[in-house]
Amino acid sequence: MTQQSPAQHVEPDTAAAVALxxxxxxxxxxxxxxxxxxxxxxxxxxxxxxxxxxxxVSVQEVAPGRPNVVGVITGTSAGRTLMFEGHTDVVTEGDPAAWSFDPFSGDIVDGRLLGRGSADMKAGVAAMIHAARAVELGGFRGRIIVGALCDEEEMMIGATAFAASPLAAGVDGVIVCEPEEGEICAISKGAMRVRIGVLGKMAHGAMPQHGRNPIPAVGRILLGLQELGEQIAAGLGSHEYLGEFYLTPTVVQAGTIEQINVIPAVASIAVDIRSIPGADHGAVVHLIRRLTEQITDEAGLGSKIEVLVDRPVVDTPHGAPVVAALAAAHLDITGQQPVFGGVPGTTDGTILSRDAGLSTVVYGPGGKWIAHQVDEFVAVSQIEEATRVYARAAQLFLAEET
Incomplete structure (x- = not known):
């Protein structure tokens, strides 16, 4: 790397990051x-x-009550643009009685900051903001964009809106501040969400001969999907950072509990697919369609396949400048060689890569597997460490010659 030292080193305010x-x-x-x-x-x-x-600062209401907040910091001279990205929505806490503490307490107990969204990913949002502030106070060239976006946990409309904005066109690298417990994740699984509709004919439960019941076909399709997923996974093998391909039925719907005496006209299956390099999304959908049509045709039923979400695998080379800067920063701050890993789900980085062609890497405080579980927490020490690593990564990335 060809580097120029910043004007001065300013230690990030890690206490403020924890408080935020x-x-x-x-x-x-x-x-x-x-x-x-x-x-x-x-x-x-x-x-x-x-x-x-x-x-x-710009605030864009992507949907009612759903704003993106984007801060831009301009350095002392022209140079690269680094983006820090995080989201401000969280998943449901579920049954509060299942938690051993208030799901939204934010309290610190035995070095752990407690609550839904602590790891995923309000710690990352706070850390990136205060890291960017430290770099600003120390002096830098180029630009830093800090994006706190909406709707990562569902359709990622916040990332989609940012990717279409003029600001995205000038970004040279993105650090997505999701919880990865210190691993540098330059690769993320792809994802598809597919809905299978099985179309029958409504009839009275006492006279099933006058209808076409889609529910038995759903059972056969579920068994077929399990076998199909296992076959695809076996053909692809296990990826070094991402593990295996998964095809998982997650929702089955047919009729209503209030109408037990009615054969439903429609039944559906939702499928969550997590892909690895080598998986052809189009081919997977084709196999699902062929399986469904074979079963429904035999039963005299109709079918409909909808692809609700299609997100590709993101694979940023380890030698990409933003990844290299982050790895060097991790070594500088922690004194330990960086560990590379993979993101088992998708992040806003998937959309920023797919829609805007941005170079992304995921790294942040909190356990990789704690997200979406009860008793979510993040270690205070990880918030402090991530804030310092982000600041150092920005210094290295922005000091490098373009």
């Missing part, structure tokens, strides 16, 4: 479809912090 994490966790920004507003309370806090630093 607490403040954000205490806001229930659950991604629920019936909510009047979701991310807005957290977005207002983030916007206030960014404006308090004097950053150029």
């Amino acid at each position: 994490t607490q403040e954000l966790v205490r806001l229930r920004t659950v991604n629920a479809r019936d909510a009047v507003e979701i991310e807005a309370p957290a977005a207002r806090v983030v916007e206030s912090v960014m404006r308090g630093f004097g950053w150029d």
Whole structure:
């Protein structure tokens, strides 16, 4: 790397990053479809912090009550543009009685900051904001974009909107601040969500001969999907960082419990597919369609296949500048050689890569497997460490000659 030292080193305010994490966790920004507003309370806090630093801040309401907050910091001279990215929505806490503490407490107990969204990913959002502030105070060239986006946990409309914006065109590298427990994840699984509709004919339960019941066909399709998933996984093998291909039925719907005496006209299966390099998404959908049509044709039924989500595998080379800067920063701050891994799900980085062609890498505080579980927490020490690593990575990335 050809590097120029920043004007001075400014230690990030890690205490402020921890306090901001607490403040954000205490806001229930659950991604629920019936909510009047979701991310807005957290977005207002983030916007206030960014404006308090004097950053150029834009707020885009991607959907009602669902804003993206983007802060831009301009350096002393022209250079690269680095983006830090995180999301402000969280998944449901489920049954609060299943938790051993208040799901939105934000309290710190025995070095752990507790609550839904603490790891996924309000700690990452707080860390990236205060890391960017430290780099700004130390002096740098180029630009830093700090994006706190909406709707990562569902359709990623926030990332989609940012990818289509003029700002995205100038970004040279993105650090997605999702919880990976210190692993540098330059590769992420692809994902598809597919809905299979089985079309029958409604009839009275006492006179099934007058209808065509889709439910028995659903049972056969479920068995076929299991076998299909196993066959595809066996053909692809296990990936070094991502593990195996998964094809998982997640939702089955047919009729209503209030109408036990009615044969439903339609039954459906939702399928969650997680792919690895070598998996052809189009070919997978073709196999699902062929399986479904074979079974429904034999039963005298119709069928409909819908691809609801199609996100590719993201594979950024380890030698890409943003990955190399992050790896060097991890070594500088922790004193340990970086460990490379893979993201088992998809992140906003998937959309930024797919739609805007951006070079992305995922790295952040919190356990990789704690997300979406009860008793979610993040270690305070990991928030502090990630804030320092982000700041150092930005210094290295922005100091390098383009």
